[in-house]
Each structure stands twice: as structure tokens, then as C-alpha cells.
Amino acid sequence: MRPPTARLDPQPWPWVGQPRVLIEHPDEATGLALASVLRGEGFAVAVCPGPAESERCPLVGPEGCAAAHGADVVVTALGHDRPAGREVLAALRARLPGTPLVVAADSVVDPDWLLASVREALAERAGDVA
Secondary structure (H helix, E strand, C coil): CCCCEEECCCCCCCCCCCCEEEEECCCHHHHHHHHHHHHCCCCEEEEECCCCCCCCCHHHCCCCCHHHHHCCEEEECCCCCCHHHHHHHHHHHHHCCCCCEEECCCCCCCHHHHHHHHHHHHHHHHHHHC
């Protein structure tokens, strides 16, 4: 049974046994479409829209983000030309140095590229641990 795609809930990941991927994408429909591709390959996926213009990402706050901390891979397509996007990227690198980070330079992410990048990131992580 495949795990469902979840909207971001700042609680620990409920699924065990599948690689966990957090997708940060500013467009909800695109984020959910990408999550569907990964789910079809057996990944547990959560989708986060990233910080809104009026609020800060929980990752950069004092408590952090349970979804980011529980992910095996974080995929981000946030606008890194915006200060909030750069702040999230810096927080990911600082708080989760052992978690692979896939950065999509464009908010339009090719599903085949995404799947290959996530698999490669997980393989590299497994190679580092072994």
C-alpha cells in the first residue's frame, strides 16, 4: 500500500519504511503533481508551499520544522531570488547538513528529472552511511 500524499503538517512523519521526501514548491498544484509522481514510485511525500509573503517558514524559527527534520530528501523549488527563499535554503543547509537537498532552479520541475535526482540523492546518502 502506497503512503498518501500529505499537505504539510508540522508533526513528525507518520510513515515508516518508505523514503520520505519533502517537496517545497510555491505552486500547490505543481507540488501535488510532483508528489504524485514520487508516490507512484513508493516514496512517502509531504508538500510545503514555503513561506508566504506575510509569514516566516517554521524551519528558520527557533523550533524548526518537523517535516524537514524527518525527511530523507528535501526538494526545494522556492524562489531563491527572494530573501525568504534564500533564508530557507540557508536554514536547510545549516540545520540539516546530512539531509540531501535537491534544488530546482526553476519552479517548473520536470518529473523525470525530479525522480532521477531524488534517487541519486538517496543513493549518495546511502553510500555515505555505509
